[in-house]
Amino acid sequence: MAMAALRREGRRIAGPLMSPQPVNPLRSSLASSEEHALTGVRFISTQVVRNRMKSVRNIQKITKAMKMVAASKLRAIQTRAENSRGLWQPFTALLGDTPSVDVKKNVIVTISSDKGLCGGINSTSVKISRGLYKLNSGPEKESKYVILGEKAKAQLVRDSKKDIELSITELQKNPLNYTQVAVLADDILKNVEYDALRIVYNKFHSVVSFVPTTSTVLSPEVVEREAEAGGKLGELDSYEIEGGETKTEVLQNLAEFQFSCVLFNAVLENACSEQGARMSAMDSSSRNAGDMLDRLTLTYNRTRQASITTELIEIISGASALEG
Amino acid sequence: MSLWAYLSIPNEAHSSYQIGPHCSSLSFHFLPRNSTLRDTRFQNLEMLRQAQRFLLTRASASATRSTRPFSTDLPAETAGDSKFIDAWKKLIPNMDPPKTPSAYMAPRPPTPSTIPSKLTVNLVLPYDSVLSAKEVDMVIVPATTGQMGVLPGHVATIAELKPGILSVHEGNDVTKYFLSGGFAFVHANSVADIIAIEATPVDHIDLNLVQKGLAEFQQKLSSASTDVEKAEAQIGVDVHSALNAALTG
Numbered sequence: 001m002a003m004a005a006l007r008r009e010g011r012r013i014a015g016p017l018m019s020p021q022p023v024n025p026l027r028s029s030l031a032s033s034e035e036h037a038l039t040g041v042r043f044i045s046t047q048v049v050r051n052r053m054k055s056v057r058n059i060q061k062i063t064k065a066m067k068m069v070a071a072s073k074l075r076a077i078q079t080r081a082e083n084s085r086g087l088w089q090p091f092t093a094l095l096g097d098t099p100s101v102d103v104k105k106n107v108i109v110t111i112s113s114d115k116g117l118c119g120g121i122n123s124t125s126v127k128i129s130r131g132l133y134k135l136n137s138g139p140e141k142e143s144k145y146v147i148l149g150e151k152a153k154a155q156l157v158r159d160s161k162k163d164i165e166l167s168i169t170e171l172q173k174n175p176l177n178y179t180q181v182a183v184l185a186d187d188i189l190k191n192v193e194y195d196a197l198r199i200v201y202n203k204f205h206s207v208v209s210f211v212p213t214t215s216t217v218l219s220p221e222v223v224e225r226e227a228e229a230g231g232k233l234g235e236l237d238s239y240e241i242e243g244g245e246t247k248t249e250v251l252q253n254l255a256e257f258q259f260s261c262v263l264f265n266a267v268l269e270n271a272c273s274e275q276g277a278r279m280s281a282m283d284s285s286s287r288n289a290g291d292m293l294d295r296l297t298l299t300y301n302r303t304r305q306a307s308i309t310t311e312l313i314e315i316i317s318g319a320s321a322l323e324g
Numbered sequence: 325m326s327l328w329a330y331l332s333i334p335n336e337a338h339s340s341y342q343i344g345p346h347c348s349s350l351s352f353h354f355l356p357r358n359s360t361l362r363d364t365r366f367q368n369l370e371m372l373r374q375a376q377r378f379l380l381t382r383a384s385a386s387a388t389r390s391t392r393p394f395s396t397d398l399p400a401e402t403a404g405d406s407k408f409i410d411a412w413k414k415l416i417p418n419m420d421p422p423k424t425p426s427a428y429m430a431p432r433p434p435t436p437s438t439i440p441s442k443l444t445v446n447l448v449l450p451y452d453s454v455l456s457a458k459e460v461d462m463v464i465v466p467a468t469t470g471q472m473g474v475l476p477g478h479v480a481t482i483a484e485l486k487p488g489i490l491s492v493h494e495g496n497d498v499t500k501y502f503l504s505g506g507f508a509f510v511h512a513n514s515v516a517d518i519i520a521i522e523a524t525p526v527d528h529i530d531l532n533l534v535q536k537g538l539a540e541f542q543q544k545l546s547s548a549s550t551d552v553e554k555a556e557a558q559i560g561v562d563v564h565s566a567l568n569a570a571l572t573g
Contacts, residue, residue, distance in 0.1 A: 086453035089429050090446065090517030094482070094509050097426035100408035131416045178450035178521060200422065214422040235480075238512070243468035243484035250484055257507060261519065264450055 060289035067282035074275035103195035112149030119277035185260035204272035220251035439477030538564035
């Protein structure tokens, strides 16, 4: 009778442990200790559960701290990103937005983060880049990648290694400023031949919403070609050019300036999105750790009570055996 | 109201914002909740069916009407975008197409038939929009070919700027900023966009430091050996002499 109760108790403990748990190591460690203890009693030791709880609690503290760090970094960079939003608007007002332009040499500039644990934004950027590559592939057309950030490089190097022209990492070692981005833009323009530059980044809408976006910067030759063809840039011919010797020179400077401005805004927006995504990833991680801790606490209490019950049963059955 | 989500037509950006205002006006026709549920529901469905037809016709009508002859960017932009979106959807159906900058920008006003009385100026820097949509009488920009005055109705221009003073005239007030260089676009609809890297009000500049800097860069220019050093020193001399002229002249 007592043994049946004990067996039932053991099965009740084993039950929640054996149910599908999100963490496999938990199950395996408990299962192994259960097998070890199977010879004596049919429940696991509280020590194992306590160790597990300690490590989950530590993880929860770490993720909470990371969330707060990301929140403070986000606050700092969000004002700068919002202030820089006016920078690309005059260019779009003048030259229009031409994502569907048909050119021979496409360069896809993918902006991503260096550090991980920031949700799915880097994967989204890479997927969009691959999509743009596919969209602009065809006879006589070629697309190349310029990658900013470690995470996109890790993903793109797997299947498009030969198409990566340039990759730049450690962008955020020093706080982002325009001079640094201008130098970077200059580097890219000098080393890469392009007809159209497509910058892929995550635009920061709010702390929970990041929208993948692509901005297109055309080379001066393509601008002239599109202006002659009419359509969006058809109005461009009506603009008088002041300064510089020739129209081509001014358009060249304009294209370079446009690229550096658009890149600056894109880098800031992506940095904001990264911090926001990290905040929400760490927040859900802390919440998960909290849930796991609750479950483990229940398990621990049950284990503890079961061992007390076992002791009592042993004592009582021993006593009743002596008596009767 | 989940029924409105069913109604929304996921097409071009311009048509979707056309539907919004109609939605709110039609929602007033819904009967209050305390009337008998079945009648309300039937009447609502009928209203919705009519609304859907109404919205579809309105959306298509407005799409054909939106080819305004003087607008510099509105119809062409959406055409380009929809071409991109369609091409994307055909090739990559599982992923939403990325947004493009035109989706985040308010469209510019069309070119009016008469010359407006005020010029709208936007002065943007990488760190801040100093002036955004400010109505002024005149601005004088430091173009590479000299100081250029821009009045409302100025011909459309793209001007490269050199370091110099930008003065904004509003009635009797004149605000002066020292620009480090950039570009200025004047559009046919009397909107001027000035993009510079730095713009400081002239009273924030210290004359002594300027003169010291000028002397230093002139000395560097005379002792420069490589082309790069010469170019850098020349830029320093240009900027400092412009600053000097701005403060003293």
